[in-house]
Amino acid sequence: MLLQGLRESWDLDSIFSGGSRSEEFLTAISNIEAQLAALNKKIENFQLDSMEAVVKDVQETAALLNECISFVGCLTAQDVNDKQALTLRGKLESMNAIYCTILVLLDNKMAEIPDGDWNKALEGEYLSSVAFSLNERRNLASQKLSYEQEALMNDLAVDGYHSWSTLYDTVVGKIGIEVEQNGKKETLSVGQAENRMTSADRQERETVFTKYTEAWAQQGDYCAEALNHIAGFRNSVYRHRQWDDVLKEPLDINRMSADTLNAMWQAIDENKNLFVSYLDRKASLLGLEKLSWHDVDAPLSSADSKMSYDEAANFIVEQFQSFSPKMAEFSKKAFEKQWIEAEDRTGKRPGGFCTGFPVKNETRIFMTFSGTPSNVSTLAHELGHAFHSHVMDDMPYLATEYAMNVAETASTFAELVVSDAAVRNAKTKEEKIALLEDKAQRSVAFFMNIHARFLFETRFYEERKKGLVSVERLNELMTEAQKEAFCNSLESYHPYFWASKLHFYITDVPFYNFPYTFGYLFSACIYAIAKQEGSSFEEKYIALLRDTASMTVEELAMKHLNEDVTKPAFWKKGVEVAMEDVTEFLELTK
Numbered sequence: 001m002l003l004q005g006l007r008e009s010w011d012l013d014s015i016f017s018g019g020s021r022s023e024e025f026l027t028a029i030s031n032i033e034a035q036l037a038a039l040n041k042k043i044e045n046f047q048l049d050s051m052e053a054v055v056k057d058v059q060e061t062a063a064l065l066n067e068c069i070s071f072v073g074c075l076t077a078q079d080v081n082d083k084q085a086l087t088l089r090g091k092l093e094s095m096n097a098i099y100c101t102i103l104v105l106l107d108n109k110m111a112e113i114p115d116g117d118w119n120k121a122l123e124g125e126y127l128s129s130v131a132f133s134l135n136e137r138r139n140l141a142s143q144k145l146s147y148e149q150e151a152l153m154n155d156l157a158v159d160g161y162h163s164w165s166t167l168y169d170t171v172v173g174k175i176g177i178e179v180e181q182n183g184k185k186e187t188l189s190v191g192q193a194e195n196r197m198t199s200a201d202r203q204e205r206e207t208v209f210t211k212y213t214e215a216w217a218q219q220g221d222y223c224a225e226a227l228n229h230i231a232g233f234r235n236s237v238y239r240h241r242q243w244d245d246v247l248k249e250p251l252d253i254n255r256m257s258a259d260t261l262n263a264m265w266q267a268i269d270e271n272k273n274l275f276v277s278y279l280d281r282k283a284s285l286l287g288l289e290k291l292s293w294h295d296v297d298a299p300l301s302s303a304d305s306k307m308s309y310d311e312a313a314n315f316i317v318e319q320f321q322s323f324s325p326k327m328a329e330f331s332k333k334a335f336e337k338q339w340i341e342a343e344d345r346t347g348k349r350p351g352g353f354c355t356g357f358p359v360k361n362e363t364r365i366f367m368t369f370s371g372t373p374s375n376v377s378t379l380a381h382e383l384g385h386a387f388h389s390h391v392m393d394d395m396p397y398l399a400t401e402y403a404m405n406v407a408e409t410a411s412t413f414a415e416l417v418v419s420d421a422a423v424r425n426a427k428t429k430e431e432k433i434a435l436l437e438d439k440a441q442r443s444v445a446f447f448m449n450i451h452a453r454f455l456f457e458t459r460f461y462e463e464r465k466k467g468l469v470s471v472e473r474l475n476e477l478m479t480e481a482q483k484e485a486f487c488n489s490l491e492s493y494h495p496y497f498w499a500s501k502l503h504f505y506i507t508d509v510p511f512y513n514f515p516y517t518f519g520y521l522f523s524a525c526i527y528a529i530a531k532q533e534g535s536s537f538e539e540k541y542i543a544l545l546r547d548t549a550s551m552t553v554e555e556l557a558m559k560h561l562n563e564d565v566t567k568p569a570f571w572k573k574g575v576e577v578a579m580e581d582v583t584e585f586l587e588l589t590k
């Protein structure tokens with residue numbers, strides 16, 4: 001084996017030594033405070049000829065601020081009881097809010113500059129490297145209200161808009177779902193109940209789902225209140241800015257056009273038949289006429305092959321090698337230099353993430369590895385994120401801030417490479433079926449579940465313009481959206497999904513759904529092209545990743561893939577990658 005005896009815990013000392021008591025870290029935090037104050041002064045007295053100096057300072061401060069935010073994120077994840085880290089995190093969060101306000105001031109100063117002078121200033125070598133980001137900020141500022149009005153709105157949003165989201169979290173935190181099993185009564189949290197709903201025992205899934213729905217119905221009024229006010233606030237802001245379309249802001253954030261979004265959903269819609277066949281087959285394998293909502297994510301078997309951490313590392317590096325030797329080499333380095341925290345122990349935060357250190361040009365990956373195929377996929381996924389940031393190491397900070405839809409491109413691509421190889425290498429038929437089923441289930445989540453969220457959310461926001469939307473109507477809208485997205489293929493649906501899905505209550509980012517499907521499908525399209533082109537694809541792929549924060553997605557695909565993402569034909573290539581898995585699954589389970 002290439003990699004042997006790997007350590008499963010990460011090394012954070014090479015960033016700031018000494019953990020949450022690090023002197024170096026505290027010094028960096030006070031440096032940022034001083035830099036923010038100086039930057040604010042500079043921008044208040046902004047003149048066009050000082051723009052280069054201001055942008056330099058912005059990038060330097062942003063990089064250091066993000067270095068520290070990443071570091072404290074790692075500290076709080078590795079030990080949820082690190083009180084000192086939690087205190088520092090609070091401090092950095094408020095510093096980040098100050099940074100954002102300072103940038104809004106800069107955006108407005110830039111919007112005041114006449115076009116001719118502005119374009120001339122951006123021709124200089126330094127500013128031209130971040131011209132896309134600066135133009136984008138300036139354009140958006142000119143479409144918003146005045147600086148004073150926007151600043152007042154942001155201030156009021158803290159105790160208005162955002163607090164509805166906090167209130168929702170409080171309601172969810174108090175929910176207890178009482179279930180009885182084998183004569184034993186217990187109270188489950190929402191998260192625990194959701195885990196039980198993927199149990200292999202159908203009786204258990206059904207009982208828990210019924211109780212779970214009752215619990216949401218009880219809190220329905222509070223959730224509806226919160227959701228109506230979040231949407232109401234957003235609609236009012238858009239009305240004042242004279243933005244007619246609720247999708248304008250989310251599309252802007254993801255640097256994509258409505259045509260692209262529509263083409264993506266169209267390609268999915270036109271090819272749903274096969275996924276319906278998969279759901280039907282799954283029903284018959286479970287001995288059912290049709291699946292109910294709580295059967296969609298049920299496991300088919302317990303065939304699970306485990307890998308050691310060393311084996312997983314070698315497997316991943318080997319598979320990456322065939323697509324991109326640079327990605328393989330980078331991943332090998334990440335394993336050897338202990339950039340990954342994978343140890344299976346208590347006291348860690350659940351879930352996985354990848355975080356970047358733009359000053360040191362390093363990344364760290366966090367997860368809990370217990371050897372399952374899904375752990376191996378997660379590890380590959382996070383290494384994909386890390387590689388994306390690695391290929392941008394030498395770029396200016398403002399040219400590295402890519403949006404959520406393309407952020408999931410490198411990660412899902414890496415995951416696809418590894419999960420496809422796992423299917424090919426499966427030792428038994430059962431193992432192969434289990435791996436394929438896992439992939440098909442993911443496609444159903446992106447093509448059907450997230451599609452339902454999108455249909456519901458856009459329709460709800462339209463209705464909300466006319467007034468408050470009742471619990472009964474929300475249930476109706478949700479059920480209609482689910483039936484449509486799942487092509488009427490299920491026996492029963494989840495009317496209270498609008499209450500139980502926290503994504504609808506996120507106020508930092510509007511419409512937190514379609515970027516997931518975009519990332520999944522965009523990377524599948526890239527994967528299809530990569531398989532066709534072979535080894536020559538690597539350079540093209542890296543060039544595409546480097547441009548992810550410097551142009552719109554339409555320009556990105558045209559420049560690097562010669563593809564038109566506003567047309568369904570492009571997206572169909574990605575859907576076909578997912579269809580291959582389902583076809584093989586249907587073949588093997590005949």
Ligand SMILES: [Zn+2]
Pocket residue numbers: 381385407408411
């Ligand atoms: Zn990801």
